[in-house]
Amino acid sequence: MEKKALIRKEMINLLKSFDSADKSHQSQKIIEKFLSSEQWRTAKVVALYMSQxxxxDLTPLFGQGEKQIVIPKTLPNRHMIFVKYDKNNLERTKFGILEPKSENAIVPDLIxxxxxxxxxxxxxxxxxAGYYDRYLAHFSGQTASLCYDFQQKDFNPETHDISVGEIFTYEH
Incomplete structure (x- = not known):
């Protein structure tokens, strides 16, 4: 648990100090790779998140293709649902993240x-906070993550952790 906290703190610092030109370059390459993936091509309902x-930054994915985009909404007891994305129907949470006001849950094909x-x-x-691990424990669809090259670390998962199906990252 302590190692996770240290990695969490280290990554937040690295992300906040990441060179903007390098970040932009890596983001573009990773998104291109993801958009040409089987997961993206076959999914009809895609769950994105409102990044800090x-x-x-997933913003380039919000207007792509004929996908229905859903985003997470946190609920009491550290649970969450996914709700249709509507940029005109968002509110800022206590975490400072934009979430949908609606509670009409939609199950995505790809998260x-x-x-x-x-x-x-x-x-x-x-x-x-464990929101995603709790949701993914009962989710049978596909999962993926987009991450920068320096975000790959060696650590041991805990028993409640759920792995992601595929990781799209920057290859040098």
Whole structure:
């Protein structure tokens, strides 16, 4: 647990100090790779997330193709659902993240899972609240994550952690 907290802190610092030109270059290459993937091509309902300023920016994916885009809404007891994205129907949460006002849950085909670090087996370190792990424990669709090259770390998952199906990252 302590190692996760250290990795979490290290990654937030690295992300906040990431050179903007390098970030832009890596983001473009990773998104291109993801958009040509089987997961993206076959999914009809895609769950994205509203990224914080330092996180991987998914904004270019919101207007892509004929996909229905859903985003997470947190609920009491650390649960969440996915709701249709409507830029005119968002509110800022206590975490400072934009979420839908609606509670009309939609189950996605593909979830892009946020995080701070991933190991080679696809396990991730998120922000520590467990929303995604709880949701993914009962999710049978596809999962993927987009991450920068420095976000791959070696760590041991905990018993409640759920791995991501595929990680799209920058290859040098």
């Amino acid at each position: 300023e330092f996180e991987f 892009l899972v946020p995080g701070l670090a991933w190991n080679k087996e696809g396990y991730r370190i998120g922000f520590g």
